[in-house]
Amino acid sequence: MLAAYYNGRSDVRVGDLPEPKILFPGDAIVRVTLAGICGADLEFTHNGPELGLIPGMRTGHEFVGVVEAIGNEVNGVTVGDRVLASAGFVDGQCFYCQIDQYPSCEHFGLFGSHLFIPHGGEDVQGGQSELVRVPYANGTLFKLPESLSSGGDDAKVFPLGDNFSTGFHGALNANIGTGETVVIFGDGAVGISAVMAATLFGPAQIILVGRHDSRLELGKKAGATHVVNGKTTDPVFFIKDLTDGRGPSSLVDTIGGKSSLTQTIDVARAGAAISVTGFGHIFEPVDQPFSAGLFRNLRFHTGVVTVNAHVPRLLPLVESGRIDPSLIFTNTLPLAETERGYALMRDRSSGTVKVALSNGCSHRPGHRRRRGDRRGDRPPLCRRRIPCRHAGARRRPVGSTGTRDCRQRFLWLRRWRPRGTGDDAGSGAGAARVARYHRAQCRISHIRPL
Numbered sequence: 455m456l457a458a459y460y461n462g463r464s465d466v467r468v469g470d471l472p473e474p475k476i477l478f479p480g481d482a483i484v485r486v487t488l489a490g491i492c493g494a495d496l497e498f499t500h501n502g503p504e505l506g507l508i509p510g511m512r513t514g515h516e517f518v519g520v521v522e523a524i525g526n527e528v529n530g531v532t533v534g535d536r537v538l539a540s541a542g543f544v545d546g547q548c549f550y551c552q553i554d555q556y557p558s559c560e561h562f563g564l565f566g567s568h569l570f571i572p573h574g575g576e577d578v579q580g581g582q583s584e585l586v587r588v589p590y591a592n593g594t595l596f597k598l599p600e601s602l603s604s605g606g607d608d609a610k611v612f613p614l615g616d617n618f619s620t621g622f623h624g625a626l627n628a629n630i631g632t633g634e635t636v637v638i639f640g641d642g643a644v645g646i647s648a649v650m651a652a653t654l655f656g657p658a659q660i661i662l663v664g665r666h667d668s669r670l671e672l673g674k675k676a677g678a679t680h681v682v683n684g685k686t687t688d689p690v691f692f693i694k695d696l697t698d699g700r701g702p703s704s705l706v707d708t709i710g711g712k713s714s715l716t717q718t719i720d721v722a723r724a725g726a727a728i729s730v731t732g733f734g735h736i737f738e739p740v741d742q743p744f745s746a747g748l749f750r751n752l753r754f755h756t757g758v759v760t761v762n763a764h765v766p767r768l769l770p771l772v773e774s775g776r777i778d779p780s781l782i783f784t785n786t787l788p789l790a791e792t793e794r795g796y797a798l799m800r801d802r803s804s805g806t807v808k809v810a811l812s813n814g815c816s817h818r819p820g821h822r823r824r825r826g827d828r829r830g831d832r833p834p835l836c837r838r839r840i841p842c843r844h845a846g847a848r849r850r851p852v853g854s855t856g857t858r859d860c861r862q863r864f865l866w867l868r869r870w871r872p873r874g875t876g877d878d879a880g881s882g883a884g885a886a887r888v889a890r891y892h893r894a895q896c897r898i899s900h901i902r903p904l
C-alpha cells in the first residue's frame with residue numbers, strides 16, 4: 455500500500471509499505487479516505503535529526519476514513535463505519551481522560567511520531583497512508599453521524615481532528631466576551647480556525663495578525679473583521695489604535711514563538727486572557743516575557759489537541775452548517791503526490807495554507823491525462839470498494855446538485871461540449887457523457903469552498 459514516510463531532514467517520501475495489522479485487542483485498522491499535512495508535520499520533519507526521528511517513520515496525524523478491521527475489545531465503532539480520528543490517540547478511560555485533559559492521557563500518543571511508542575505499542579503509524587493502525591480505537595475514533603457520512607463531507611469534518619479543535623481550544627480559553635475584541639496571532643490553519651471558532655462567542659471585533667496577504671484574505675472569509683500584515687504594519691500599534699489605546703481583552707497566540715508571545719503580552723489589556731496554542735517556543739527558546747505583564751493581571755492558558763473534549767460539541771455545528779472548517783484547505787492532492795504537498799506548504803509564497811491528501815479516489819497506474827485535466831485536480835477514478843468521498847454528489851440528479859458552483863461547472867461543461875454533446879446534451883448518450891464529466895469535475899468544488 456502507499457504511505458508517506460520520513461527520510462531525513464525536510465525529506466518526506468511516498469513508498470509501497472507493508473499493510474498494518476491488528477496488534478492489540480483495542481486496535482482498529484482504518485482505510486484512510488482523506489489525510490492532511492499539518493504545520494506540525496513540517497516542523498517535526500524539518501527538525502527530525504534534533505528530535506530523534508527515525509528514518510522510515512510513517513508521517514501524518516490527521517485523517518478520516520472507513521473502519522476496515524477491529525480488535526476484540528473495540529466496541530465504539532464497527533467495520534464499515536466512517537470515522538474521524540483524533541490526532542493524538544487516547545485510551546479515553548484514565549484519570550486525565552475523565553477530566554477532559556486528553557493530551558495528558560496516560561496512554562497518549564501522536565500518530566506519525568515514534569516519540570510516544572511506549573504508549574502506542576510498536577509500529578505507531580502515520581495517517582498519510584492508505585491504511586493505518588489506530589491504537590485505543592474506543593477512545594480515539596469518532597463515528598460520524600449519518601448526515602456527514604456521505605464522503606463528500608470529509609473535508610468539513612476532517613479539521614476537527616486537529617487544527618480546528620486546537621483553534622477552538624484557543625478561542626474557548628481566551629474567554630471571549632460578547633461585544634469584546636479578540637486578537638489572533640498567526641495566519642496558518644490553526645489561526646484561521648481560531649478566527650472561525652471565535653465567531654461562535656459573539657465578539658464585536660476579531661483581529662487577525664499574520665504575514666501573508668492571501669492567508670489574511672482567507673481569515674476575512676472565516677470571520678475576521680480586521681487583518682494586519684505584520685511585515686508591513688506594527689501589529690501592536692494597529693491593535694491599540696482599534697481598542698482606544700487599551701488593547702484587547704482576549705488573545706490567542708497560535709504561533710507561540712518569541713516575537714508573537716512578546717507582542718501578545720505587550721498589546722494585551724489589563725486583565726486580559728491570553729491563550730497560547732502555538733509551540734514555536736519548542737524550537738525557539740523564549741526569554742521570560744512575563745515581566746512585561748507585571749501589575750496587569752494577565753491570565754495565561756496553554757494547550758493543544760484537546761480534540762476529544764471538543765469534537766462532541768463541534769460536530770453538531772458542522773452538521774447544522776453553522777461552521778465549515780474545510781475553509782482552511784487550499785489544495786487537494788492525491789496521496790501519491792504527498793512530497794509535492796510538503797513542498798507547497800513549505801513555500802510560503804505559494805499561497806498554500808493546508809493540503810488535503812485524497813486517498814478515497816486514487817488514480818489507476820497509467821491513468822491517461824485527459825483534456826481539461828490539471829495536475830493534482832484530475833478526475834478521481836475510484837478503484838477501491840470504499841465509497842467515493844463525493845458519493846453524495848454523485849447520487850443527485852445532474853443539474854440540480856446542491857451548490858451553485860457545481861451548477862456553474864455543469865453549464866460550463868455544456869458549453870464545452872465534449873464529443874457529441876451539443877443539442878442532445880439534455881438527453882440520451884450526450885447527457886450521460888456530460889453527467890459523467892460533471893461528476894468528475896464538480897468534486898473539487900465540494901472540497902474547496904469558493
Ligand SMILES: [Zn+2]
Nearest residue numbers: 548551559560
Ligand atoms: Zn487517558
